[in-house]
Amino acid sequence: MPRPRILIVGRWSDQIGKDPGEGVYVGRKLIDSVARAGAEPIMVWPETADRATALVGLADAVILPGGGDLDLRPYGVPEVHPLENHQPPEQDAADVTIARAALDAGLPILAICRGMQVLNVIMGGTIFAHVEETTVEHKGVRHPIDIVGGSSLEKILGDTRTVGYSWHHQACRDLAPGLVLNATTPDGTVEGFESTDGRILGVQWHPEVDAAEDPIQARPFGWLTDSALSTQPS
Numbered sequence: 001m002p003r004p005r006i007l008i009v010g011r012w013s014d015q016i017g018k019d020p021g022e023g024v025y026v027g028r029k030l031i032d033s034v035a036r037a038g039a040e041p042i043m044v045w046p047e048t049a050d051r052a053t054a055l056v057g058l059a060d061a062v063i064l065p066g067g068g069d070l071d072l073r074p075y076g077v078p079e080v081h082p083l084e085n086h087q088p089p090e091q092d093a094a095d096v097t098i099a100r101a102a103l104d105a106g107l108p109i110l111a112i113c114r115g116m117q118v119l120n121v122i123m124g125g126t127i128f129a130h131v132e133e134t135t136v137e138h139k140g141v142r143h144p145i146d147i148v149g150g151s152s153l154e155k156i157l158g159d160t161r162t163v164g165y166s167w168h169h170q171a172c173r174d175l176a177p178g179l180v181l182n183a184t185t186p187d188g189t190v191e192g193f194e195s196t197d198g199r200i201l202g203v204q205w206h207p208e209v210d211a212a213e214d215p216i217q218a219r220p221f222g223w224l225t226d227s228a229l230s231t232q233p234s
């Protein structure tokens with residue numbers, strides 16, 4: 001069976017390239033995590049919904065990676081929080097068009113941090129524009145989580161109750177229809193969700209950061225590869 005093809009939406013940066021100084025990239029740890037799980041990582045940067053649909057048609061699964069903040073104004077949040085760090089509209093369009101196309105195609109999706117928040121709002125959920133620091137530090141730490149018993153996440157992570165590297169100032173508030181909570185931090189922050197049909201896994205932390213050294217953090221990529229293989233024609 002061929003290695004499944006996993007699309008990863010690129011991240012915009014003004015630190016890449018010489019002229020005009022903008023580029024699109026995927027972090028090395030994310031690429032390595034996918035390859036190590038037995039799949040082929042393919043970076044994509046769609047600029048229209050039609051291109052996103054065409055790209056998704058070539059793939060077996062999708063990763064919506066982490067990154068800066070989504071502009072929430074198109075999703076019913078009129079005020080921009082002063083600490084929001086919006087990405088260029090092209091970044092939001094790339095993530096949203098691929099996410100919508102993957103949902104339409106029924107492809108497995110691993111949504112990480114920003115990707116999880118993007119998926120939640122486009123499916124009809126809501127986001128906290130800024131989460132004040134509580135008893136749980138959310139910036140650059142590995143913190144404890146409570147995992148919902150019987151969830152897919154529990155099957156994936158087993159007995160571990162500490163997430164990998166986590167850095168965020170926003171968080172999912174109300175989950176969209178079709179998504180169910182699978183993990184929270186002790187302060188109640190949403191740390192993960194999954195779809196009722198088993199095709200979507202969202203994690204607020206970044207499993208790719210520790211996946212090379214920590215086999216548990218590699219498991220979400222194994223889950224995505226297995227899910228992608230199960231959708232390939234036999």
Ligand SMILES: NCCCC(=O)O
Nearest residue numbers: 068069114168169170
């Ligand atoms: N909002 C983008 C994901 C990272 C963060 O919440 O800071």
